[in-house]
Amino acid sequence: MRKLCFKQGLVVLLFFLSINTSNAQESKRFTHQSLAEKVYLQIDNDVYTTNKTIWFKAILVNAVTHNSKNTSGVLYVDLVNSANRVIESKLVKVVEGIGSGFFELDRSFDEGTYMIRAYTEWNKNFNDDFIFKTFIQVYSEKANTITGTPIQNIRIVDSTESTQKIRADFFPQFLDSDHENKLMIRITEKGGSTDTLYLRPKGKDQFNFEYNIAKNSDIVDLAITTSNGQSFKTRFSTVVNNVDLQFFPEGGKLVRGLTSKVGFKAVNTNGLGVAVEGVILDRSNDTITSFKSNALGMGSILIEAKAIGDAYKAKFKLNSSEVYKEVNLPLVQANGYVMMVEERDQNLIIGISSKSNPSGTISLVGACRGYDYFQQQAQLINGQYIFVIPKYTFPEGVIMLTLIDEMNRPTAERLYFNERLETRIDLDLALDKTNYNKRDAITLSIEAQTQSKRPLLSNVSVLTIDSNLNGENYDNRTTILSHLLLSSDLRGTIETPGAYFRIDEPLTIDYLMLTQGWRNYKYDEDSRKLNFIKENGLRVSGIVNTKNKKDKDRNIDLMLMTLDKERSIYTTAVNVPGNFSIDLEDIYGDYREIALQSAENTKRDKKDLIIAVNKKRAFPPKFEYKNQSLVIDSLTQRVIHQNRDQKLENDTYQFNTYGTTVLDEVVLTGYNMTPKRQEVFDRYGPPDIVIKQEEMKEKEKNWNWGLMSVLYDFFPDKVRVEPDAQGNLIARVIGESTLYIVDGIPVRPDFYNQLQYMSVDEVTSFEILETSKNYARLYIQVNGPGPYIPNFGGIISIYTRRGIGLQGALSSTEDAFDRHKIKVFSKDKEFYVPEYDVTSFYEDSKPDTRLPIFWKSQVKTDVNGKAQITYYHSDDTGPFQIIVEGISESGQIGYQTITYSVKENTN
Template sequence: MLMATCMFFNIVSFSQTTTSIGAYTEVPEKVYLQLTSKEYTSGQTIWFKALVTDSRDHTPSYLSGVLYVDLIDPNGQIVSHKIIKLTSGIGHGFIDLPESYNGQFLIRAYTQWNRNFGKEFMFKEYITIHELIKQKEENPFGQLRRVQNEEGKVFLSGEIELKETVKTNPGKIKVKLDWGARKDSIWVKRNKGNTYFFKHEIPKELNWISLALDTDERFNYSKTVVLKDDVLDLQFFPESGKMVHGLYSKVGYKAVGFDGKGRKIQGDVFDNKGRKITSFKSNSLGMGIFHLKADSNLRFHVKINSEKTSTAKTLFPLPKAVQKGSVLSIEKTKDKIRLRVISNDLKDSVSVKISCRAVDYYLIEGMLVQGSLISKIPIENLPNGILVFTLMDKKQQPIAERLFYNESGKDELQVELITNKSNYNRREKTKLDIQALEEGKKPSIANMSIKVINKNQWREGIDGFIRSHFLLESELRGQIENPGQYFDKENPGRHGDMDALLLTQGWRNYKYPPKRQGNRFFWPQPRLTVRGVVAPLSSKNKIQKEIDLTLATFGKETSLYSQRTDSLGNFQFLLDDTYGEQIRILLHANNGKKRRKKLSIKINDFFPIEVNYKHNPFAGKMDEMTTTLLKEEQRRKRTDMVFDSLYGVTQLDEVVVEDVRLNPERRELYEKYGKPDVIISGDSLRHKEKKWSYGLYSILLFNYGSEVIIERFPDGFMLAQIPGGPSLVMVDGRLIQKYEYNYVPHMPPGVVENLELIKFAKSFKESYLQVFPETHPMELPAAGHIISINTKGKVGLYSSDKPKPGTLDTTIEVFSPIKEFYTPKYDKPIPVNEQKPDLRSLIHWKPSLNTDEKGKTSESFYNGDVLGDYVIIIEAISKEGYIGYQTKTFSVVE
């Protein structure tokens, strides 16, 4: 075959010499969180480092100075919201986990700027939290069976047995069904005693189904049933999208089991005349490649001969070959990338554009010679990462596309790590010397993190890391199974695995070029920002001129800012760095009392992105590593309890439920709605009142944030919520109506006798309908809470006051508090009563460490008491966007 004459045009054109918004309107940021683990136990802390970069070249971003991090529970509720300060695209933080958390949780992170691009460039990672102290409870779902009647209809039948007394069990209960593609619910009536029997028709093709009890309390129990465990889904992906008659094609394939995970298979390809064409064997993730010559007069199919699919479907048809078309084939040959265009349709010149992350690098043009064009490009001339080869005809119309991963190594940061020893005693100090080098051993100024963990909790070559995220996971839609496998240099088949991945999962899921989504424009946040608008109270009035504003913030220190609106009344304040949960702000229009009365001030309040939690009924399965993790954590907690009982003092939380004397009226309320979980006395509220406090909600906001969340809105309205569900407000035993919620935030604490928090109140749906009668029955919340305010003399709401026109008294969120990772030091003798056994599995966590101009830095830490192997994990990024990763193991011995 002849080598066609080609012309190469280097078309890299973007530059970063300017940081104006206009240059970035179509450039999103990439967000990456390095977590200390992907499996935790309740009560632990999630430590994380955040990196935000330019999506084109991975240079740390200077566009955003604020990052939002959310922890989302299995019910799709945001249970923790963090605001992280970014300095040159780098930040870090933590999330403390309560003892009650259990299940699969979602961590997501995004910048305000990235909201312009939808959810494409949001960081998302599912983690598993195991509840150690959970009491053993029998699942009420008995044996569940798939039954098919004579008519061919399929039913799911089973029993539910509740262990509580008959009096507390309702006559019927609601069961929610979920099988991925659809959700349903059924009402199940009680038979005898505490047993409920059901039989419900389900689609024939279901492979699995999840059931969950829906009660007024909460989702207490759930169970997933596998109906067909031998089901296999096998799909084929010809290179360039189609098999073309008479042309050899590379065909990628992917086999997936009932749980959505890859299944290792092997099989043969046959034509419709029974002739065997070729054989194949997949990798461990069910992916691979085979070759064949397409023929539109034949039909091809695959026969699976793996043992695990012996009772399931074993024959799978390949796509039909088309008569006319073109094939773009890409492969690596030593130090070059070889591209080949073969066509039985095109006769003239063609061109192939090569791009990476929406940046065009080369345009190859040439004439087809005998229907073929071949060209080679040195690997070193192209960047690391996913390349897009686009075949175009002479009119520059795209015909075919191919993704290919280029591993040139030139954009990599080499991290050299040296320890002072390879074996250490218990509690001995480990010293690290580190150097970051670019290509050609050139020292690099870089920022890095250091994580040291017990090796039996390291999923080497499986979990993703900094390199797999920036070069693969962040550029393809959907979840990539075992992303670390494609970058594990100990995996000899990683290049073939990557090619199979891009042929199958990648060809329709590439995120570039990015596109703006939605009609609203989100400005980047270089700092904490207050944006808003000043508007006339009446639509008849108009703002005649720019208005001077004064903003006061009340954090640890009071700060004043001045600003002038534009002609439309818009304003923006850039604030100094402030840390905490929320702070009070006061906005004031400086245009005279008479004019001020005619104005209203609204701020552009932050609202979180809609939650998209994907329920995985097969998540959280226990393997050997998980079992080891739980055993070691249980051992550590037992040891801590024994030590504390001997030498320590257990401190009580500040907010506790106190014993109260119940009068008949209060007793009746408790029977109807439930007993309070938390009682805050009026004296406690008044004791915490400050001179600048502006009512009941301000005291709750700054002192009881763990129990009550105060949500604010642009017009100054505030809403109190107990975490974990919607909350209603009751004053003196009466559920207040919607219009009365305006009066609650500014209630003076002097009239409050106490405040009670009733979590997961009884008959919440009925209570909710009393306040919001227009709610559709299908949209009623399954569970919720009640905030009960009891006033002195039952004076109620009538002593409250509302904000004055021309001012806005509200709160804003600020940067989340910073907490340092605690590492014990054993350089001095320790008193006997402080010699607690050191059973840590996370030995050291340093989220941010900078190298000097020689690329060097150092770090040290003390080991614990657990013998065994440990691994040091370093992730690094340079100001040029080079990415580095290094690991090293050491041992703690007797």
């Protein structure tokens, strides 16, 4: 524990040394969250089909300084499905705050919304405030036959004191042309329970639904599932034009006799902003002022509060409607303070007003990201005081201004965004030309410098996208600017965060500061204990104990050996009983087997020593995505169609170039058709790949520890074996959703992790059915009915010596392995771009329809701040956009874009 406390103190010391203390004052304060690390992931897209790769770059910085020095060297990146399950996990090596990686999608991924999250072990000290989260949509690479909306015409037909009767029309044939008989309906009321029922058709393909819901259930989720497991879900509101309009006085209160700026925000059922307009009325229904929001439902007004209590209300409507609603403004207080903030001549002007305490003593504290940069005491004169603070007092980002009265009580608070363009990287991009032909070489020159034209050593990413597929709103998505300067400091969701940092017509960020609320500011806890240390690299820790009392206080040399081809060995001294910690060299490959024992490894040590390895506690995922409707907007549809067309074009090329073999009758040469095999053959079809026991025994090495270990090491061309989120080796059919049977008996997901422990001596044959019959039926049998059930997939069929299923095989396996499995760094890979000046005829003739056009996660500028890259364009034509964003060695950040056009070749 003394070691941990020393590290805590060292971290705090390094934190303070990293902050510019030129404006330091005696009573500086920092919050607990100011010691956190921020994580930013740049994702190449947010819409994918199952034949694509998700590319990402990670940037890790200190929460306050945005400097990458002294940050962690290990980052956890998870892909989480909507059922809150970690589907795949990456351990990313971070060097000087920079890392990169990818997730490979395939047909085993269900359609739907996925969350990508990233965090460090150190950030477990700060709950989930500094976990990076973003959401992506995944669609099948194969087109479906939907030609209409499966759920239509939702309406309210009757109402009582406590219930509302709704009706809806269902058209499952738009979702699943093979649907038969009953349709499963799931209806969920907000804050209430979920009801599941089955509906029979009234006529051919006609389903009429009727249901009573609670009167106060203003938001309802409605989902249908067909007989083949295909699902569709939508959300609706039972309230016509259901809009929540709220008002937020600047500083927190409306005070009688004082003028206040009041922010407002209107959101719909899904919590998304909607444009509104209206008027403010007093108690006499006289109009005080009018208001009109921006497209996200936000704006501000000025009100001089003349009466106390429930004095004002808003009468408003949606811009597209003529139906008015009314809502009360916050109560007007008899006493208090009003804070008004504005920017003038590179200064922040903070005006304080009070009628009730015209000569009182006040203090103003200005903090940014949990560290106090400004503190000043003053005395009101005739109930007024104006603080003038140079903007350079604070770094760029969200500032929290707190007014403290003479009783040392916070009495007014306000968030303000301090824009300081001079502190950003000035990224200058230049192309060798602006118009190109298909497959031309494109040369991009990058220059990174300060706003005063001083060169910067920087690490930037380069992403090239098709402008036609991403639309004009691409710059509205999360960028390095919007995340590090805005989103990472505020709780809750910020719509179109990149729009606040656009060069042309940015959204008014002060509306967001007024309405997001200081209660959503993350830096609100005093310093407390730090229980998790920073990870600089791979480390194995644990405890050594003994069964023999005579061994107490005995010193041993503990040896760790990696069970791979390198067989690396590490030793450390341990006083038994005691803790141990061993730092490993960088190892890549997702997981590695290790063995721990005393260096002497005597019979006495084997008998008496107990060696336990600490297991890291993963953050439980919290999948909280507001808009889960499967209705696809036109831009998303465009991306999906383009991906599918490209897949079809590539598949057609492969067929025309290399041909294919179609067997009318399946003939399995040398295949011993046992009764068990015949049963599987008749039910699911013939195997495409057969790996016999003799093959596995021939390959098996002494470091292998079970069936999956052998397949992982020696049969990667036949079966995909990879660790799941818990480190268990799982086999999958390459490119397919996968189910498992052992001796013809289906294996439930709860037992997938046990497959790895099957002995090769017990397994007589490992077989793969790449495309099987009756897959959906087996899927439902194993997993039960669910929202996404694939019609096609692969089956792994394992046959054992005893022939009675998985548990029979395991019971016959002697567990002679005293080994441990640890997670190691995930391998990265390069984004492939053909080089058409040196490629073969095969490359020249192959269609090039890659998306994105180009991705390079790390481009480093030299001492002159310059870098240059060249890549070859694809066969796609039209307008394209290059996005460059990154960070300098000193923590400055930048974002810039440049466009070019590609036309058909004329020769």
